[in-house]
Amino acid sequence: MSQYQHVALIGLGLLAGSISLAIRREGMGAKITGTARSKATRDKAQELGLVDEVFNTAAEAVKGADLIILCLPVGAMGRVAEEIAPCLERGATITDVGSVKRAVADTVGPHMPDHVHFIPSHPMAGTEKSGPEAGFASLFDNRWCLMTPLDGTDHSAVERLSKFWTSLGANVEMMDVDHHDLVASVISHAPHLIAYTMVGVADDMTRVTKTEVVNYSAAGFRDFTRIAASDPTMWRDVFLNNKDATLEVLGRFTEELFALQRAIRTGDGDFLFDYFTRTRAIRRSIIDAGQDTDAPNFGRGYDHIEEN
Amino acid sequence: MSQYQHVALIGLGLLAGSISLAIRREGMGAKITGTARSKATRDKAQELGLVDEVFNTAAEAVKGADLIILCLPVGAMGRVAEEIAPCLERGATITDVGSVKRAVADTVGPHMPDHVHFIPSHPMAGTEKSGPEAGFASLFDNRWCLMTPLDGTDHSAVERLSKFWTSLGANVEMMDVDHHDLVASVISHAPHLIAYTMVGVADDMTRVTKTEVVNYSAAGFRDFTRIAASDPTMWRDVFLNNKDATLEVLGRFTEELFALQRAIRTGDGDFLFDYFTRTRAIRRSIIDAGQDTDAPNFGRGYDHIEEN
Numbered sequence: 010m011s012q013y014q015h016v017a018l019i020g021l022g023l024l025a026g027s028i029s030l031a032i033r034r035e036g037m038g039a040k041i042t043g044t045a046r047s048k049a050t051r052d053k054a055q056e057l058g059l060v061d062e063v064f065n066t067a068a069e070a071v072k073g074a075d076l077i078i079l080c081l082p083v084g085a086m087g088r089v090a091e092e093i094a095p096c097l098e099r100g101a102t103i104t105d106v107g108s109v110k111r112a113v114a115d116t117v118g119p120h121m122p123d124h125v126h127f128i129p130s131h132p133m134a135g136t137e138k139s140g141p142e143a144g145f146a147s148l149f150d151n152r153w154c155l156m157t158p159l160d161g162t163d164h165s166a167v168e169r170l171s172k173f174w175t176s177l178g179a180n181v182e183m184m185d186v187d188h189h190d191l192v193a194s195v196i197s198h199a200p201h202l203i204a205y206t207m208v209g210v211a212d213d214m215t216r217v218t219k220t221e222v223v224n225y226s227a228a229g230f231r232d233f234t235r236i237a238a239s240d241p242t243m244w245r246d247v248f249l250n251n252k253d254a255t256l257e258v259l260g261r262f263t264e265e266l267f268a269l270q271r272a273i274r275t276g277d278g279d280f281l282f283d284y285f286t287r288t289r290a291i292r293r294s295i296i297d298a299g300q301d302t303d304a305p306n307f308g309r310g311y312d313h314i315e316e317n
Numbered sequence: 318m319s320q321y322q323h324v325a326l327i328g329l330g331l332l333a334g335s336i337s338l339a340i341r342r343e344g345m346g347a348k349i350t351g352t353a354r355s356k357a358t359r360d361k362a363q364e365l366g367l368v369d370e371v372f373n374t375a376a377e378a379v380k381g382a383d384l385i386i387l388c389l390p391v392g393a394m395g396r397v398a399e400e401i402a403p404c405l406e407r408g409a410t411i412t413d414v415g416s417v418k419r420a421v422a423d424t425v426g427p428h429m430p431d432h433v434h435f436i437p438s439h440p441m442a443g444t445e446k447s448g449p450e451a452g453f454a455s456l457f458d459n460r461w462c463l464m465t466p467l468d469g470t471d472h473s474a475v476e477r478l479s480k481f482w483t484s485l486g487a488n489v490e491m492m493d494v495d496h497h498d499l500v501a502s503v504i505s506h507a508p509h510l511i512a513y514t515m516v517g518v519a520d521d522m523t524r525v526t527k528t529e530v531v532n533y534s535a536a537g538f539r540d541f542t543r544i545a546a547s548d549p550t551m552w553r554d555v556f557l558n559n560k561d562a563t564l565e566v567l568g569r570f571t572e573e574l575f576a577l578q579r580a581i582r583t584g585d586g587d588f589l590f591d592y593f594t595r596t597r598a599i600r601r602s603i604i605d606a607g608q609d610t611d612a613p614n615f616g617r618g619y620d621h622i623e624e625n
Contacts, residue, residue, distance in 0.1 A: 195538075197538065202578075206574045210566065211503050222504055225463075227461070229506075230508050234599055234600040234603050242590065245590045249581065249586055256581060256582060263571065273564060274564060276557055278554075285545070288513050291530070291531070291542055291545070292542040292546035293546075298532055301534070301535075301543070
């Protein structure tokens with residue numbers, strides 16, 4: 010009973026595509042059905058062999074599935090949950106890949122019938138690309154998947170879903186729903202908003218030409234543009250649905266930025282030096298934790314290889 | 318007369334190491350001398366074969382050189398310029414690799430005797446590493462080198478230096494000194510300060526553990542930590558010496574960030590979506606300009622290869 014027999018993917022973008030390819034890589038033998046709102050996406054997913062069967066509606070796609078994964082922007086999940094609720098098999102597990110967990114728990118949860126297990130998940134993996142063709146089997150390898158089971162959820166169902174994510178290559182950690190949203194705002198949501206902002210500012214500066222911005226981007230700006238190229242719909246929904254934590258972190262950020270600006274204005278070199286020395290140590294910890302390599306990258310355009 | 322016969326590297330870090338290796342790669346046959354403040358760095362550079370001869374002082378290292386490159390933090394350049402001034406050969410060219418050009422022009426320029434050519438340069442290449450062992454021959458390949466010749470500089474000397482940077486793999490562009498500092502503040506200095514700030518905030522958030530920050534960094538934060546791992550001394554000097562432009566861009570950034578924060582607070586999804594769609598287009602231009610690859614990278618830890 011540890012493996013699922015039939016996985017339904019609701020939404021067929023980068024995440025769903027990668028889940029499908031990782032399931033196949035692991036030889037799980039599960040049947041995979043799926044649906045997406047646009048016909049072009051459904052056709053593409055079928056052409057790529059990401060699904061055994063593709064359906065026009067989520068209600069049809071979930072029939073008979075013992076694992077349903079909502080691979081949708083957070084803002085679309087409540088509506089879809091309502092649609093699939095009457096069609097869910099007894100004992101099925103419903104999870105999702107949303108970057109925000111409180112909003113998912115609150116909008117999906119109330120629609121879920123008592124005879125299913127609803128367990129929110131957040132596989133922290135992705136690229137700046139979107140669409141089914143952006144998926145690749147190794148996306149989850151050594152990445153973290155945070156699961157935020159709600160009170161009263163069946164332990165064996167949680168255990169089974171955890172094993173599923175692990176078999177896709179991820180490391181699983183259980184976390185409280187609200188704590189998840191705070192952590193995510195610090196390490197992901199606020200950095201994304203800041204990158205979007207900086208790229209917007211560069212685009213707006215009339216005294217610096219667009220050609221200059223583009224040509225000289227390797228000097229620090231390039232990493233920001235990669236982050237700021239992420240899917241607009243997904244990120245709009247993230248910010249609208251993790252409002253409080255994001256605004257709190259941004260408030261802290263602004264306060265800190267003003268302190269550094271002040272040090273620049275007053276010429277306080279020691280303050281700047283000490284600050285930059287501290288942040289360098291954090292980078293070291295991340296490399297030691299295996300979440301990045303030690304290969305020099307920053308500013309280089311030709312040291313990436315595609316894995317998929 | 319196009320190639321230099323004897324290149325003196327003042328300062329032996331990542332940039333000097335890469336210049337040396339690139340000179341050797343191109344088979345220029347130039348003699349390379351050098352110096353660094355610390356004995357450990359001097360010994361390391363010699364051990365790595367980066368210099369034919371290493372000296373304890375800059376004054377000794379520049380003797381007989383027809384090209385002197387100041388590879389120092391911006392704040393150290395004035396003092397060194399004063400030291401080497403009496404030892405410079407007639408007709409020698411003095412340049413630098415500083416990220417700020419007005420301050421270099423103003424602190425180095427006045428020390429330069431009439432019989433030499435002082436031409437500030439900014440090769441926009443680097444990694445988050447420092448030290449002579451961090452250098453690699455391909456650092457400048459297809460990167461931009463901005464040259465900011467001052468009024469009255471001999472044209473053939475500028476042309477000769479331009480050819481030198483080109484032979485190291487760089488694309489050269491001439492730019493006005495002050496315009497350079499504005500461009501650099503947008504595409505490099507402000508992004509660096511923002512990355513340093515965000516990493517500092519994450520480190521400060523007491524409700525999020527350091528382990529959480531480190532483990533889950535792949536979700537957006539990792540690119541910031543790479544930028545924020547850059548050399549503290551170099552960056553302190555950059556901010557202290559490009560104060561006005563950096564503060565101007567940060568002011569614009571804060572204004573824009575507040576507009577986005579407000580959209581989050583008021584739930585203005587259209588504003589967010591439109592903003593994020595615009596920034597995505599800029600990313601596309603950067604890939605088309607060859608300053609990054611289209612390989613999906615964001616959030617992945619294992620898709621870098623070291624080139625050197």
